[in-house]
Amino acid sequence: MQTSKPIIGITMGDAAGVGPEIILKSFEHDLVHETSRSFVIGDASILERAKQFTGSTKEIRRITHPSEAKFEKEVIDCLDLNLLAEDLPIGQVSPEAGNAAFQYLAKAISLANAKEIDAICTAPLNKEALQKGGHIYPGHTEILAELTGTKDYSMMLSAPDLKVIHVTTHVGIIDAVNMINPERVFYVIKLAHDTLSKAGIENPKIAVCGINPHAGENGLFGYGEEEEKVVPAIEKAIAQGINVQGPLPADTLFFRARRGDFDIVVAMYHDQGHAPIKVLGLEAGVNITVGLPIIRTSVDHGTAFDIAGTGIADEKSLVEALRQAVELAPKR
Template sequence: MSDSPPRRLPRIAISVGDVAGIGPELSIACAADQAVKGVCFPVLYGPAEVLRRISVQLGYATAEMPQIVDVPIEQPESVIAGQFSAATGQASFDAVSRAIDSTMAGESSAIVTGPIQKEAWHEAGITFPGHTELLASRTAVDQFSMMLTSETISCVLATIHVPLADVPSLLSVDLILRAIRNGADALARRLRRPARVAVCGLNPHAGENGLFSHGEEANLIEPAIAQARSEGIDIIGPLPPDTAFTPRMREQTDVYICMYHDQGLIPLKALSFDDAVNVTLGLPIVRTSVDHGTALDLAWQGVASRRSMMAAIRMVIDLTEKP
């Protein structure tokens, strides 16, 4: 018999997202899963009264309920499935803020976030466009990137939640190089070998040597690629976006660097809608998230797929355990 002490499971803070959506039921179900409890100690952050009401509606026994850090919401009895409000937005913001505090203080090992309703944040007067920007602000980081990843495909975004018309003016050599470095580092740690990086062009046909561009490929993307290559990164591009994601190209690529949100999200969700994970790169803490929305039409019915939430928990454990 071994005399070694039992392994201490990492405490994972799970912010449940907007309580009017599917985040709470996914958080409850996954945190109660024996496979999850075997690798971590999950703690839910959200309005306890609403979470208990949802768990009863879905038939969970009291003994199955995970630990909850109560983040109060105004008039919890008035919260209705599928109907977000300023109150649900404020509650989801407060929940993830508490989870960040816990992780920054070392009480939790990492954060998993459920889906928020961005309109609800706006109604509550919250100016952050999403989790990623909030996390960067709260951790005082400016060299961050958003990566969406699955077993099939990984995409890092140079720009994130901005109007498409603003993308060209926001791109810079430094911004693109940051996405390249963060993506190459993340996949190298995950795969334990140098990552193969492919960079998408911004314009049709990657600009067609300037015919279909305003010089973004030549003046911004190509210099960033050249600098990354000089640093030893295995990298190609800029690739025409319409052929970058073919099966043959995916076989040769570990991570794509995409210039704007939908350039990466469209192929990722087409290939891995149910099991993709959102990872914020460049933070001093580990954070993963589901890669889907609040699905208000499915809320509190117990029918929403758990695959992305389970993948986010598995990913956060993987990233937390690796050196």
């Protein structure tokens, strides 16, 4: 029945990037209509402009609240915040677009907190534009955490054959190593276990990366970081019945995980976890923030200013993000 489908708010992200285009293209997929009641949170005039790049013939209907959306197949409902000029330059860093991207997300979080939508799916924002627009955050994840009052959370990347969850994300490598501690590593291991268990994976197999090359190789590399920061967390998790192994060398672990030896990999820092996912293809990855009181999924690519306005941006990652938002959303 129509009412059984979750309501998904899709934020437009940075309107100078490919977000408006991939949103329009996503609504051409039957999957979106068959599995969800999805609408856009953004600027309707920007969506209208993007129709000329994508060839979309769908009507853009302006709404002021999700309750006004009709979710008709040939129409895209847009909760229109009306923040941007129709002639916003495409493919350029813009403080106005950065501020608007923040406001779209803040509106979506407010609706999710009030349980007026079941999940948020985000198109990409540009970190430079976001900060020039007056919002000093490293990215979506940190905004979501602050506006939901969440202190502990993690970024999970999901591709068809590989899932990765991160101990640290948007910090420099030296800061990342300093931030890693047994409490945080254990929290992320347990979060991985709980997330996959709720998704229906019984006794999920979890692998934990080392910090140093070859996971330190018994003290040969580094200064004992594995023994100090990682091993105690793994031992605690095993004692609680979690199926976890490590620390394991990252240079072979992701191959093993993709082969099927593990259900998810715990990565220690941003590039350790992101690079293997992105090698599989930017269109395949989905970014999921876990540990929040609301569901949020996202594309795992940037604003692609270099191709914005050309109509060639691939929408597959957004379609997959929407699919996973539907799977994770609470059922009405």
